[in-house]
Amino acid sequence: MKIRFGYGRVSVVTYTFARAALLSKTSPMNSDSTILKETCAICLENVDVLKMFSVDYCFHRFCFSCVKKNVEVQLRQGIVPKCPFEGCRSDLEIDSCTKLLTPELIEIMTQCIKEARVPFTERIYCPNSRCSTLMSKCEALEFSEMKCKNARESGARKCIKCCESFCVNCKVPWHENMSCYDYKSSHIYSCSKDAALDSLAKKEGWRQCKKCSHMIELAVGCFHMTCRCGYEFCYTCGMEWREKKPTCTCPRWDECYIIRN
Structure with a gap:
């Protein structure tokens, strides 16, 4: 059982007894569990209790199918999945969703959770197309200062994953001995790729x-x-x-x- 502390979280004792009380109302009294049904609050279908998903901490329950569809829609929109119950803001735990989601969606959910923890103004993505790792500006600076001199003054950063150098100001591979303006004006990197991306975007x-x-x-x-x-x-x-x-x-x-x- 995972324990969390802070505002909006129930205590360990409350969590334990609430879970026990909930299960006592839904668990069958005999060995044949298939006879016990529970109504899903989304599709309103009577579903086997063993195929019901219980959201951590708020205990709202829905059938696996409805939760899976709801989570997928939220993830496709880049949103950290929350409890489908109207007005509830409880986050879904990734460990609880592993039995519902495909490996692709688990990876998307992991990325969404990571992004949500970093304020938008602090986010940096590695410009290396084979990497694109998310970092915070503080995280990138601390890592870069261990690897190269004058990182703070020059704007040079190193990706925390692939270690490729890049410019934190113009978000392109590092351009030593050249200003950001001169680098962009030289058409070495961005112009042709930007034009190709614009063309592809219009087409798609x-x-x-x-x-x-x-x-x-x-x-x-x-x-x-x-x-x-x-x-x-x-x-x-x-x-x-x-x-x-x-x-x-x-x-x-x-x-x-x-x-x-």
């Missing part, structure tokens, strides 16, 4: 977040997009959503993104 119908400039692709769902930086916008025109409402008149969805073949 991708959209760019106006706040952080990350490229986003809609795989499934409505046109209300939430970037990993937290910015919400319309996938069709790019206009901002405010207080969960659009500022444009574009359609909210297209059936081809809602209904999977």
Whole structure:
């Protein structure tokens, strides 16, 4: 059993007795567990209690199928999965979800949790296309100062994973003896790749977040997009959503993104 302390967490004793009380209401009194059913709060189907998922700490229960679909939608939007119960803000524990999710989704969930722990303004991603490791600015600086001199003054950083050097100011591989402006003006790195990316984005119908400039692709769902930086916008025109409402008149969805073949 995992123990957590702090605001919003129940004590170990409360957690233990609450769990025991819940199980006493749902566990069968005989060896034939298949006769005991429980209603899922999402699909309202009567489901075998052994196929029900219990959220840690809040104890809201749903069938495996509904939780899996709910978690996948949240992960595809770059959101750390939370309890599906309306108004509940309990985070889902990754250890509890391993039996529900594919290895791909577990990896996405791990990345989402890691990103959520680093404030957006502090995030740095390794520009090495084979790495793209997430770091905080503080973490990258501390690691770089152990590896190279004048890291703080020069802006040079080393990735904590692949150890490739890069510029923290313009987010490209390190350009020694050359300013960021001169480096970009030389067309050595970014211009041709940016043009190729813009061309590919137009071809594939991708959209760019106006706040952080990350490229986003809609795989499934409505046109209300939430970037990993937290910015919400319309996938069709790019206009901002405010207080969960659009500022444009574009359609909210297209059936081809809602209904999977």
